[in-house]
Amino acid sequence: MSVLEANGLRLVRRGAVLLDGISLSLRAGEMVGLIGPNGAGKSTLLRLLAGLAPPDAGGVTLVGQRMEDWTARERAARLGYLPQHFAPHWDWRVSEMLRLGLERALRPVPLPLLAAHFGLGMLMERRWSDLSGGERARVLAAMVLAPDPPVVLADEPEAALDIGQAAALMAQLRGRAVAGAAIVVALHELNLAARWCDRLILLVEGRIELDGTPGEVLVDRTLDEAFGARLERVRMPDGELLVIPTAGLSPG
Amino acid sequence: MTLLLPILGLLAGLWLGAEILSPGDMLALIQDPAAPLSRLIIAWRLPRVLGAGCVGALLGLGGAVFQGVFRNPLAEPYLLGAAGGAAVGATVALLVPMPVPSGWALPLLAFGGAWAASWAVLGLGGLAGPGSIMALLLAGVAVAAVLGAARSFLMMALSDETVSLQAVLSWTLGGVQTPSWPELGVLGALTLGALLLCRALAHGLDLLGLGETVAASFGLRVPRFVALAVLAGALVVAVSVVWGGLVGFVGLMAPHLARWRHGPGHAGLLPRAAAAGAGLAMLADGVARAVLPPAEIPLGLVTALIGGPFFLFVLWRELRRA
DSSP: OEEEEEEEEEEEETTEEEEEEEEEEEETTOEEEEEOOTTSSHHHHHHHHTTSSOOSEEEEEETTEEGGGSOHHHHHHHEEEEOSOOOOSSOOBHHHHHHHHHTTOSSOOOHHHHHHHTTOGGGTTOBGGGOOHHHHHHHHHHHHHTTOOSEEEEESTTTTSOHHHHHHHHHHHHHHHHTTOEEEEEOSOHHHHHHHOSEEEEEETTEEEEEEOHHHHHHOTHHHHHHTEEEEEEEOTTSOEEEEEEEEOOOO | OGGGHHHHHHHHHHHOSSSOOOHHHHHHHHHOTTSHHHHHIIIIIHHHHHHHHHHHHHHHHHHHHHHHHHTOTTOOTTTTTHHHHHHHHHHHHHHSOOSSOHHHHHHHHHHHHHHHHHHHHHHHHHTTOTTOHHHHHHHHHHHHHHHHHHHHHHHHHHOOSOHHHHHHHHHHHOOOOOOOHHHHHHHHHHHHHHHHHHHTTHHHHHHHTTOHHHHHHTTOOHHHHHHHHHHHHHHHHHHHHHHHOOOOSHHHHHHHHHHHHHOSOHHHHHHHHHHHHHHHHHHHHHHHHHSSTTSOOOHHHHHHHHHHHHHHHHHHHHHHHO
């Protein structure tokens, strides 16, 4: 069943076409990696899919209902948006932040249960300024995922994390997908995307260039052109494909 | 702890004045309220102290709402021009003959001034992105300077050495006149109403503190909420300016005192900021009455003397953190 659908999304700002003809459909339990070079429109697309900005043309359907027909609160209970940068303006306690995340839920779980699930039980009285980068990422994920939304959109959530923390976060998102949520995660790191996602979408200059399984997308030469790099594909003993950039493509 | 401040402020306000009471006099206030001195204090000093408390509570609330909306720990009704805008409105109402009774024109124009000034600062300061301390301060300084000049011009241009000019001058410096009991009742009711109004904004202010994107994804309609909150903040500040003139820094200090012990959650922060503001203003008003007896120094002068260094401390801490 499709829980998030976009039809013909188009967005123009100051004469520049940022997104054009974007149509995609997400099934429950599917984890989709959104890949593409800087400036391809990944963040912009996620903001449109999250209902945070309206498109100039086209529309988004969330759980069978047009995005604009949900109230802001109804939408917040059904959609979790993990931003690329997060810096709260006040020095909150972890417990207060989790409570703010939980308040969106239609059927909130008890706070200690949420904290335990994200391994934050010992940090509840700590303030944001006292947390490490990894702890902050866990708090943010717990806030966003607190209402157990059927759709989760994550915008390069691994950008400020080390590889261990990034893997933990991806495992967390993967767990949500296994439990039935649809996940779209914009990622810089192709191998991370291939390792954790069921499906990859390559976005180039605001258009979808490739849409398929990691196996299909990673072998496609369009990928090399999109990133302006020569990519070497290495098959691992377990069959998994690794993509290694070896050189930049010469211009022209 | 913060909730004790109004009690301490009340005691200090009753104790201090042109005549500083002895401990025995203070005890007599409770034990023998009918004694001549007790009656004098209860009839004259108590309403004045409570009036100052209400003005302080409004400033504390206004400060907490503005800090929440601007997402800036240095936002303050006085520094951001909201109070200055209200003062310009009040000056116009006092000096320009109006077709409506001054009882209406004064609060309406004060509110209009506070509201317009807040939007001007929010718009100018927001050009550099939300939470930019320097942009907001510079916008606030610029708007406050223009408003101060406008007020001075109005006073000079329309001056005819009447009582109204004196009233405007005393307002500029900030100060609470001794209200009658019915007046105090109105002020108290307005203060309570302001607390309830601001309390209704608490959840939205909490979400806004997570940043606009997260707030929107958590279900807050950000532009509509910011407009509402600025309107409420301007209303609260206008009431405080109508009753107490330009009293600076209470709106800065009170939310900080409240946040220091309680944390940033607005449901608890707003009443605590009101309590801290009331306590600070009652104490400062007592000092203003006691320093040069039988004369009084302006309340705004006392709060600026305490609040100025406090502001510099917060600015230093924020810049170091940034």
